Amino acid sequence: MTAIPSSCDVLVIGGGPAGSSAATHLAQAGIDVVLLDRATFPRNQVGESLIPHIWKFTDMTGVSEKIEQEGFLAKAGSITAWNGKIKQIRFSDFGYTRPGLHVERDIFDDILLKHAQSCDARVFHEVAVKKIDLSDSRWPKVHYTDKRGSSNDDGSIRCRFVVDASGPSSLLANQFKTRRTISTQTNFLSLWGYFTDSRFVGVDRQSHSEDELAKVKPVTFVMSFEDGWIWHIVLRGKTSVGLIAPTERTKGMDRQQREAFFLNVCTKLPHLSRLLETAQFIEGSLQFRPNYSYYSDNICGENYYCIGDAAAFVDPVFSHGVQNALYNAAAAALAIKESLKHERHRLRYSQLCESRMQQFYGFSRALSLGDFGCNGVNPQLVKNLMKAMPPLELELILFASETTNRSENFRRLAREAGVLGCFEESFSGKAHERIEALDF
Numbered sequence: 001m002t003a004i005p006s007s008c009d010v011l012v013i014g015g016g017p018a019g020s021s022a023a024t025h026l027a028q029a030g031i032d033v034v035l036l037d038r039a040t041f042p043r044n045q046v047g048e049s050l051i052p053h054i055w056k057f058t059d060m061t062g063v064s065e066k067i068e069q070e071g072f073l074a075k076a077g078s079i080t081a082w083n084g085k086i087k088q089i090r091f092s093d094f095g096y097t098r099p100g101l102h103v104e105r106d107i108f109d110d111i112l113l114k115h116a117q118s119c120d121a122r123v124f125h126e127v128a129v130k131k132i133d134l135s136d137s138r139w140p141k142v143h144y145t146d147k148r149g150s151s152n153d154d155g156s157i158r159c160r161f162v163v164d165a166s167g168p169s170s171l172l173a174n175q176f177k178t179r180r181t182i183s184t185q186t187n188f189l190s191l192w193g194y195f196t197d198s199r200f201v202g203v204d205r206q207s208h209s210e211d212e213l214a215k216v217k218p219v220t221f222v223m224s225f226e227d228g229w230i231w232h233i234v235l236r237g238k239t240s241v242g243l244i245a246p247t248e249r250t251k252g253m254d255r256q257q258r259e260a261f262f263l264n265v266c267t268k269l270p271h272l273s274r275l276l277e278t279a280q281f282i283e284g285s286l287q288f289r290p291n292y293s294y295y296s297d298n299i300c301g302e303n304y305y306c307i308g309d310a311a312a313f314v315d316p317v318f319s320h321g322v323q324n325a326l327y328n329a330a331a332a333a334l335a336i337k338e339s340l341k342h343e344r345h346r347l348r349y350s351q352l353c354e355s356r357m358q359q360f361y362g363f364s365r366a367l368s369l370g371d372f373g374c375n376g377v378n379p380q381l382v383k384n385l386m387k388a389m390p391p392l393e394l395e396l397i398l399f400a401s402e403t404t405n406r407s408e409n410f411r412r413l414a415r416e417a418g419v420l421g422c423f424e425e426s427f428s429g430k431a432h433e434r435i436e437a438l439d440f
């Protein structure tokens, strides 16, 4: 068993997309990085629909080819049935030449983490971080329990920067007591599980059996129902189906009751029930996450960076999570690299990074939840980001918000930022292009 070193330049907590990508960026710059994850990989994770935006980040770390070689399903876009209106997004209509992906996250995350290792990040599995001591501003100390094999040994490691990429555990934000649940009118939960032999929705708007995956590109299918909305994401050999509903909706239910509720929704909804007609639910696959939207208003400091879900998570409706994690990883790695070169500016770099990351979360929040000016969102930061975005990317996002009737606030921000004019005309054309019915 390799000994965990007692010091390093950067200690990364968590080997999900955020942590592994940050570790890769830093190791590629010759920085001594140690990454600890409490799990053994490959490990289970939700979030299987990836948008094409991820490629610009995976190109930066040089992992794109390994992802392509895995042969994940390429998705062409999405079809949304929201309050009876059916809309389609094809990424190619917005200038994207590379597809989105439907990935098994255990495999995807493992590729990213192995890539970090191949770039000389030192990775340790089954090591759980317990506490982060930032009191010595030059040498933070991270306390962990090493659970490898049959051991259960406490230890600590000193470093110059801590990157908290611990996902929803949000270790630092919890330690700072800055983690807040986002409450709009209500809080939401997610329940998700897996089916075999489901039909899938193709880019041709028809339903197909799994053996047609080689012939027809799939899309992510999303539909609303009286309590919330559901996703349907076909993978290789199984399909992920998830449900979003107010947390209150399953209050007091035990695991069995939640499963009955989930399966009942699946069998009663139009379209979804047809897709699942011949499918079998994989016993024991149901998972549950209540109150999944949260944020923190302190995510970067002179010796720490919280990235990915450790900093915030908004809402899965536009499949932003992994993209956000990769973006944060790139931003934090850049700030750390510069801080190591110019130590006296490290506070300034962390402030710049915080502002960039808050822009992105604010943007996601304005887009997904339609609320801003509260819950820690600074509308000016969101507008700044809108101004910096390529017009087609912004147009795709505005169109996506339109598919789920969430565009009102988002459009207002874009108008105030002075960026709506350049694409409003073409947007209106696409927004009114409705599919009258789905043939399944």
Ligand SMILES: Cc1cc2nc3c(=O)[nH]c(=O)nc-3n(C[C@H](O)[C@H](O)[C@H](O)COP(=O)(O)OP(=O)(O)OC[C@H]3O[C@@H](n4cnc5c(N)ncnc54)[C@H](O)[C@@H]3O)c2cc1C
Pocket (backbone or CB within 6 Å): 013, 014, 015, 016, 017, 018, 019, 036, 037, 038, 039, 043, 045, 046, 047, 048, 049, 050, 051, 127, 128, 129, 130, 165, 166, 167, 168, 169, 171, 190, 242, 289, 292, 307, 308, 309, 310, 313, 316, 319, 320, 321, 322, 323, 325
């Ligand atoms: C219901 C739902 C659906 C979603 N759907 C999508 C989607 O379709 N597309 C999309 O892009 N995103 C989606 N997401 C979001 C996506 O899953 C996350 O944004 C993404 O996984 C964030 O990556 P991360 O690296 O920040 O965290 P994670 O992937 O959560 O990784 C965190 C890592 O930290 C480790 N860790 C935690 N605590 C400790 C500790 N104490 N010590 C050491 N290690 C620790 C964990 O073992 C884990 O490996 C969804 C999220 C939810 C809740």
